Amino acid sequence: MSTYNAPLQDIRFALHEVLGAEALFARLGFNEATRDIVDAVLEESARFTETVLAPLNRVGDEVGCSYDKATGAVTTPPGFKEAYAQFVDGGWSGLASPVEFGGQGMPHLAAIPLKEMIDAANLAWGNFPLLSHGATEALLHHGQAWQQEVFLKPLVDGRWTGTMCLTEPHCGTDLGLLRTRAVPRDDGSHAISGTKIFITAGEHDFTDNIVHLVLARLPDAPAGSKGISMFIVPKLRMDRDGNVGERNGVRCGALEHKMGIHGSATCVMNFDDAQGWLIGEPNKGLMAMFTMMNTARLAVGLQGLGLADRAYQNALRYSRERLQMRSLSGTKFPDKPADPIIVHPDVRRMLLTQKALVEGGRLLGYHAASLVDVIAASGDAEERTQADALLGFLTPITKACLTEWGVECTYHALQCFGGHGYIAEHGMEQLARDARITTLYEGTTGIQALDLMGRKTMQLQGAGLRVFLGIVEAFCKAYENDEGLREFVEPLRASAGEWQALTQAIGKRAMADADEIGAAAYDYLFYSGYMALAYWWARSVAAADASSQPQAFKDAKRETARFYFTRILPRTLVHKAAIESGAAPLMAMDANHFDS
Structure with a gap:
């Protein structure tokens, strides 16, 4: 069985030494978020995830959720409901939510390590509060005062959970095709009818009420995505004063049978004249949806990170214990019948790849x-504008790269175990199966690539890229005379210039052929992800050198950065070559020739 220990040393290093969290929080007015408080939150997060959630990971996979066809009820795996009660009692559900709605008002950054730990400890369980957070954000930014009072407060304190009901059987990403209807009623509510699929936490036994945020069409809505509205559809009927009524016309019609995350309830949800309340303006539902979606995309990126870290921890432990052959350069452990596999270069390649992607990806x-x-x-309007542009640019990179690297890292970890990784005993095959969904839900990797290339780079004229390149150049200028960092600063600066030139070249080709955007998107996404990590690894070495961390920690950062720059960053060369080949190699073949 796989185990999990929260990587507190590296999390603290990321928050305090690299990102300067305490100073940032003080500048932004989060006066309660001192280093002592943040560290206390980290310690308790580790305790909860290691002792409560991690032991339930395997039972969640083996038992899964069960569905009662007669009632539509869903029962979660043994221990899941009790763990959620502890989660709520500990105040974790509202850690970063505003105080006025019952939250603790902590910065988002201070709550992110808890999210990572939850996902590493028990990804399937973590999907239940994840969806509540997305619903919370939508209500916080788009809900009316009475809706926030009636629906938001119970979500923040964990008494209720939330969902996002977007996908339908005939449409996924192309929401302009959705058919769910919303008919106005005399009391100001709407009757919602339709079917939604792939609804995480659509039904369960954690709470009595579930708040579904549902995309639907009003009778006079324009066609396509411009005619989509969003509605609050609770499992139990509610009036504007918060009085709870009878069961609403929403029911789980089935549970999906999945490759992984068996402990997460993935539901088909049927709405039959269900009471729903419009959130936001009519036909403006996509605005509220993207508030939820962007929050969820960052959160799913953290899922990939958490799984990668857990896989790495177990692969490292096994590689130190497993005896197999002797080192090629001579016996390293003469008192043992064979050397542990960590002495072999190829095992080290896999371990260092995981370490580099996990620790860089965390930043x-x-x-x-x-x-x-x-x-x-922030009280600085220009700082807010730049942060918004940069976040928009980094969101598809974070979601896609951290999840794809999660798949890569769980693959490498399983490979370190050899045949023992393929059987269920060690838990590595579960991590590999669970990781696969992260590249699909909340927008596939291809969708993230199109978002980055088409909208965030071409349509917005590279606003976020310019901000990031400015950050990279400021770092390079600050350390250009530092002999200890030259091996990282010089290639980072050169690669940043190449990144900018490559982006401009894609834009020029796209003016003549729109397919150039789609043809370049995937490779541009990963080129950007590897470039972002190059910056964070260079900055990690600088931060480690200036810190009071043990010398072994500092040496490990530098050696991992060297591995990254020499063994992983060159992947950009392949992506650059693919981009420069243009659209022709992809689009020239006639569609009928694929089976020839």
């Missing part, structure tokens, strides 16, 4: 979370 994800705080709390 990528945490930095994106810090931008949420800057946008919400």
Whole structure:
């Protein structure tokens, strides 16, 4: 069985030494978020995830959720409901929510490590509060005062949970095709009818009430995505004063049978004249949806990170214990019948790849979370504008790269175990199966690539990229005369210039052929992700050198950065070559020739 220990040393390093969280929080007015308080939150987060959630990970996979066809009820795996009660009692559900709605008012960045730990400890369980957070954000930014009073407060304190009901059987990403209807009623509510699929936490036994946020069409709505509205549809009927009524016309019609995350309830939800309340303006539902979606995309990126970290921890432990052959350069452990496999170069390649992607990816994800705080709390309008542009640019990179790297890292970890990784005993195959969904839900990797290339770069004229390149150049200028950092600063600066030139070249080709955007998107996404990590690894070495961390920690950061720059960053060369080949190699073949 796989185990999990929260990586508190590296999380603290990321928050305090690299990102300067305490100074950032003080500048933004989060006066309660001192280093002592943040560290206390980290300690309790580790205790809860290690002792309560992690032991339930395997039972969630083996038992899964069960569905009662007669009633539509869903029962979660043994221990899941009790763990949620502890989660609520501990005040975790509202850690970063505003105080006025019952939350603790902590910065978003201070709550992100808890999210990472939950996902590493028990991804399937973590999906239940994840969806509540998305519903909370939509109500916070788009809900009316009475809706916030009636629906938001119970979500913040965990008495209720939330969902996002977007996808339908005939339409996924293309929401302009959705058919769910919303008919006005005399009391100001609407009757919602339709079917939604792939609804995480659509039904369960954690709470009595579930708040569904549903996309639907009004009778006079224009066609396509411009005619979509969003509605609050509670499991139990509610009036504007918060009085709870009878069961609403919403029911789970089935549970999906999935490759992984068996402990997460993935539901088909049927709405039959269900009471719903319009949130936001009519036909403006996509605005509220993207508030939820962007929050969820960052959160799913953290899922990939958490799984990668847990996989790495177990692969590292096994590689130190497993004896197999002797080192090619001579016996390293003469008192043992064979050397542990960690002495072999190829095992080290897999372990260092995981370490580099996990620790660099942690900074990528945490930095994106810090931008949420800057946008919400900075008193400087220009700083907010730049943070918003940068967050928009980094969101598809964070979601796609951290999840794809999660798949890569769980693959490498399983490979370190050899045949023992393929059987269920060690838990590695569960991590590999669970990781696969993260590249699909909340927008596939391809959708993230199109968002980055088409909207965030071409349509917005690279506003976010310019901000990030400015950050990179400021770092390079600050350390250009530092002999200890030259091996990182010089290639980082050169690669940043190449990044900018490559972006401009894609834009020029796209003016002649729109397919150039789609053809370049995937490779541009990963080129950007590897470039972002190059910056964070260079900055990690600088921060480690200046810190009071043990010398072994500092040495490990430098050696991992060297591995990253020499073994992983060159992946950009392949992506650059693919981009420069243009659209022709992809689009020239006739569609009928694929089976020839």
